[in-house]
Amino acid sequence: MVADLIESVVKILFIFSVNIGFFSPILGWVERKQSALMQDRVGANRADICGFTLIGLFHPIADAIKVLTKEDFVPTGADRLFHTLAPFISLTPAIIAFAVIPFGGQYELFGHRVNLIIADLDVGILFIFAFASLASFGAVLGGWASNNNWSFLGGLRASAQMLSYEVVMGLNIIGVIMVYGTLRLSEIGAMQVNFFNWGIFLQPVGFVLFFTCAIAENKRAPFDVAEAESELVAGYFTEYSGMKFVMFWMGEFLEIVTIAGLVTTMFFGAWHLPFVSDRMLVDFFGFAGPNGASILAILVNVATFFAKVIFFIWLQMTIRWTLPRFRYDQVMRLGWKMFLPIALINIFITGLVLLAK
Amino acid sequence: MGISIEKLKPKRVRKNIELTLWERLYIFEIIRGMHITSMHFFINLIGFVLPPKGKKRRIMTVYYPEEKLTLPIAYRGRPVLVARENGSEKCVACGLCEKICPASAISIVAEERENGERYPSSYTLDMSRCVYCGYCEEVCPKEAIVMSAEYEGLAKRNRNNLRFSKEKLLRSEKSVKDRIEYIRGIYAKCNY
Amino acid sequence: MSDTTKDLHSEYMVINMGPSHPVTHGTVKFLLTLEGETIIDMKVDIGYLHRGFEKMCENGTWEQVMPYTDRLNYVSPLINNVGYALAVEKLIGIDVPERCKYIRVIASELARISDHYTNIAASGLELGAFTAFLYFVEARELLWDLIEMLCGARVTANYIRIGGLKNDLPDGFKAKTKEVFKTCRELWADVDKLLTKNRIFIDRVRNVGIMPPEDAIAWGFTGPCLRACGIPYDVRKFHPYLVYDQMDFEIPVGEKGDNFDRYLVRMEEINQSMRIVEQALDQIPSGPINVNMPEYRWQSKDDIGNRIESLIFHFKTVTEGIKPPAGEIYSAVEGANGELGFYLVSDGSGKPYKCRVRPPCFPLTAAMPKMVKGGFIADIVPTFDMINMIGGECDR
Numbered sequence A: 001m002v003a004d005l006i007e008s009v010v011k012i013l014f015i016f017s018v019n020i021g022f023f024s025p026i027l028g029w030v031e032r033k034q035s036a037l038m039q040d041r042v043g044a045n046r047a048d049i050c051g052f053t054l055i056g057l058f059h060p061i062a063d064a065i066k067v068l069t070k071e072d073f074v075p076t077g078a079d080r081l082f083h084t085l086a087p088f089i090s091l092t093p094a095i096i097a098f099a100v101i102p103f104g105g106q107y108e109l110f111g112h113r114v115n116l117i118i119a120d121l122d123v124g125i126l127f128i129f130a131f132a133s134l135a136s137f138g139a140v141l142g143g144w145a146s147n148n149n150w151s152f153l154g155g156l157r158a159s160a161q162m163l164s165y166e167v168v169m170g171l172n173i174i175g176v177i178m179v180y181g182t183l184r185l186s187e188i189g190a191m192q193v194n195f196f197n198w199g200i201f202l203q204p205v206g207f208v209l210f211f212t213c214a215i216a217e218n219k220r221a222p223f224d225v226a227e228a229e230s231e232l233v234a235g236y237f238t239e240y241s242g243m244k245f246v247m248f249w250m251g252e253f254l255e256i257v258t259i260a261g262l263v264t265t266m267f268f269g270a271w272h273l274p275f276v277s278d279r280m281l282v283d284f285f286g287f288a289g290p291n292g293a294s295i296l297a298i299l300v301n302v303a304t305f306f307a308k309v310i311f312f313i314w315l316q317m318t319i320r321w322t323l324p325r326f327r328y329d330q331v332m333r334l335g336w337k338m339f340l341p342i343a344l345i346n347i348f349i350t351g352l353v354l355l356a357k
Numbered sequence B: 001m002g003i004s005i006e007k008l009k010p011k012r013v014r015k016n017i018e019l020t021l022w023e024r025l026y027i028f029e030i031i032r033g034m035h036i037t038s039m040h041f042f043i044n045l046i047g048f049v050l051p052p053k054g055k056k057r058r059i060m061t062v063y064y065p066e067e068k069l070t071l072p073i074a075y076r077g078r079p080v081l082v083a084r085e086n087g088s089e090k091c092v093a094c095g096l097c098e099k100i101c102p103a104s105a106i107s108i109v110a111e112e113r114e115n116g117e118r119y120p121s122s123y124t125l126d127m128s129r130c131v132y133c134g135y136c137e138e139v140c141p142k143e144a145i146v147m148s149a150e151y152e153g154l155a156k157r158n159r160n161n162l163r164f165s166k167e168k169l170l171r172s173e174k175s176v177k178d179r180i181e182y183i184r185g186i187y188a189k190c191n192y
Numbered sequence C: 001m002s003d004t005t006k007d008l009h010s011e012y013m014v015i016n017m018g019p020s021h022p023v024t025h026g027t028v029k030f031l032l033t034l035e036g037e038t039i040i041d042m043k044v045d046i047g048y049l050h051r052g053f054e055k056m057c058e059n060g061t062w063e064q065v066m067p068y069t070d071r072l073n074y075v076s077p078l079i080n081n082v083g084y085a086l087a088v089e090k091l092i093g094i095d096v097p098e099r100c101k102y103i104r105v106i107a108s109e110l111a112r113i114s115d116h117y118t119n120i121a122a123s124g125l126e127l128g129a130f131t132a133f134l135y136f137v138e139a140r141e142l143l144w145d146l147i148e149m150l151c152g153a154r155v156t157a158n159y160i161r162i163g164g165l166k167n168d169l170p171d172g173f174k175a176k177t178k179e180v181f182k183t184c185r186e187l188w189a190d191v192d193k194l195l196t197k198n199r200i201f202i203d204r205v206r207n208v209g210i211m212p213p214e215d216a217i218a219w220g221f222t223g224p225c226l227r228a229c230g231i232p233y234d235v236r237k238f239h240p241y242l243v244y245d246q247m248d249f250e251i252p253v254g255e256k257g258d259n260f261d262r263y264l265v266r267m268e269e270i271n272q273s274m275r276i277v278e279q280a281l282d283q284i285p286s287g288p289i290n291v292n293m294p295e296y297r298w299q300s301k302d303d304i305g306n307r308i309e310s311l312i313f314h315f316k317t318v319t320e321g322i323k324p325p326a327g328e329i330y331s332a333v334e335g336a337n338g339e340l341g342f343y344l345v346s347d348g349s350g351k352p353y354k355c356r357v358r359p360p361c362f363p364l365t366a367a368m369p370k371m372v373k374g375g376f377i378a379d380i381v382p383t384f385d386m387i388n389m390i391g392g393e394c395d396r
Helices: A002-038 A059-068 A080-100 A124-144 A149-180 A185-191 A204-217 A243-267 A278-284 A286-322 A328-356 B026-049 B096-100 B135-139 B177-188 C002-007 C053-059 C065-070 C077-092 C098-127 C130-151 C173-195 C199-205 C213-219 C224-228 C259-283 C301-306 C308-320 C361-366 C368-372 C377-387 C391-395
Strands: A106-109 A112-115 B010-012 B079-083 B106-112 B118-126 B145-147 B170-172 C013-017 C029-035 C038-045 C251-253 C327-334 C339-346 C354-358
Touching: A002 A059, A002 A080, A002 A112, A002 A243, A002 A286, A002 B026, A002 C130, A059 A243, A080 A124, A080 A243, A106 A278, A106 A286, A124 A149, A124 A185, A124 A243, A149 A185, A149 A204, A149 A243, A149 A328, A149 C013, A185 A243, A204 A243, A204 A328, A243 A286, A278 A286, A286 B026, A286 C130, B026 C173, B026 C199, B096 B106, B096 B135, B096 C308, B135 B145, B145 B177, C029 C377, C038 C368, C038 C377, C053 C065, C053 C354, C065 C077, C077 C098, C077 C327, C077 C339, C098 C130, C098 C173, C098 C199, C098 C259, C098 C377, C130 C173, C173 C259, C199 C259, C199 C377, C213 C224, C224 C251, C224 C259, C251 C259, C259 C377, C301 C308, C361 C368, C361 C377, C361 C391, C368 C377
Parallel strands: B010 C251, B079 B170
Antiparallel strands: A106 A112, B079 B145, B106 B118, C013 C029, C029 C038, C327 C339, C339 C354
């Protein structure tokens, strides 16, 4: 009982600190530096503490100080309650969705079975989809509550886009669920012990479609029609400044991490190194005793998981800085007329193949 | 219009009106585009991480103010008055630069010395009006005003501080030697 | 369904895409009447950058106008200089030496390349392709290094004089041009691979902002926008000036007149201009670069110091201005946007009586409502970008 409690608290603290403490500020730095390297320039590296610039890692701290000291206002004529509420609604699902993503397998530690996932729900994936749909309220409310025509247009676009892409995302996942036979993410991860059981080999089309739909759901380029800087100034968060603006941004960045985590879990072997199973790792580290072996195995697996997550974050950043953005009706056409039929065909073919086996 | 097609040489740039199949599938061109930017990314990353010999790194940024650009000799910076060895200006207050300046930035008050030489008792160049066109240097018959290579120190907090007087504009002839040689090369024998 | 929509009280949304907006980078105001996202009506308001160029010209002498022309089309200033100098020389009736003509051709083409770079980069930026923008800005920086080596300033060049040039080509110019063009061609290939066949980009610009050829001529289009409609009109071929009739280059021509054609025409024109510069550098003869007429062109400092008549003419032309004979002419060059025309009226004194500029992007901006009506707001972005409306030129 107590051991379970300690385990949960440690896991929650770990994920919180990794997500909000590490990934959020670092992603801002990564975005600046990665785009700078792709564009043959240096990037931001002037913020220093006592003369140490440390390649620009102090810029997130400078951003935080700037944001906290900005004036926090609600525009005249705007709906006060919804204007203040919208960023919270946008941020919370992004933080919560990481609760069901496994970042390691099951290990024996001090006589207790440790499962490296905060909440091993039996409806795993659906939990994430439920909360992603809640996030769309944030964009809509932010757009409407700002009393600004441009924000209003941005909110309209955001609402339609997020709703459509949720439908398509759900249909894409059905193929994965059919192949693995379960909704639990920890079981899907555990089943990918065999290298040729990785989701990318069993469901390649599903991977491409899911990745694209997830980027569209997150409203990142090339699907950032809702906040298109050149048409709508800043779309649905034109009238936000200070901490509320940062909450929208943080929600977006955390969703990038969530998408990377999901893609890793479902398609790229979760926490497994190729051709290496948990059992082999614990045996390999046998020289440190049973607890030490478990701890070392945990470290290796968690590091592998986060390395894969970092790769997918890099991939999403590269996509953002390379491609131009869609027009709004082309985004809709892509979702409903191209992705939906392909997803249905994917389900059909997966069903046929499973029947044939 | 009376011009033959062979002389006109039009060239059709639009190869196909409808999209080809390769273009219709988004994914191939997207991967090609991402390949290009990733190449830039990795080349620059290696150039950052390994000690750069200046070859592999393609970063265009000049790290001002620690690193400054080397300007060509033709660069038109701030106008300066040239001083002789004894510290007095070469300018004879003929007023040509005042007349030619398109922005009316120069004001001269002329006076005569005892030996008959003219000199400007007050020479004001309003730096907030100067457009750095180089006309004053071009028309001066005495090589008394040249465009130096200075571009710093021109941001002040008070507009009156930008009206540079004669003292602030004087520079020794040795310090602008290169520029005087350059303008002798281009204006002395005007090549006609 | 239609009964219920008749009962619903609906009104069009009137929205102001004002002078300070990321897309209207020449400071233009669009008043849009929208139904949802479809544009029902559009009004264009210009004049936010009007600085009184034509009135200022009447206050200065003929030579003092030259720095003002730099600031007309501020992304290709050398072409404006060349246009004005050619117009005044036509008014006076003089002809410049051969070497001067070749160098003027080189200067014009370098300015044209940098204008096309800026335009395509800005379009990429506003459509979301940030990396393409920075690659072309890098190429433009290299070109500006060349121009700085030539005349001393990157943008406000003030290089051409009436009756000649300010100075000759510097040493090492040809070698540096070859080096710069090599890098520029690599960057051009990069941006070509990023944008030209990318379906996302093509969908944004294809069949958007269509202008049929007869309407284009009726509105007064010239330049790349007219060539994109399929009409191969280029001032350099139809009314050759300087030494363009001895250069071997092709005119890119489009098919449909939409934004994709304008983009392709501009990309191809960059290549053709690079060809022209390389040919000019190969063929350039040696010789004088200024006309030997002290009443129109300032003499050398040697002559001013030693010959009394040079000194007298120097003082007279600087204080009173050169004096072309009374009359009026119109002379046009091919600017980066189209036909850049100068209509000069002289009354025999040292100051211009009237100096009117025909801006190439004025009819293009006027035709904006016709091109985007019925489209979406998102269509204004590539259309307005591809027109290349430069505020300094349109509003003068």
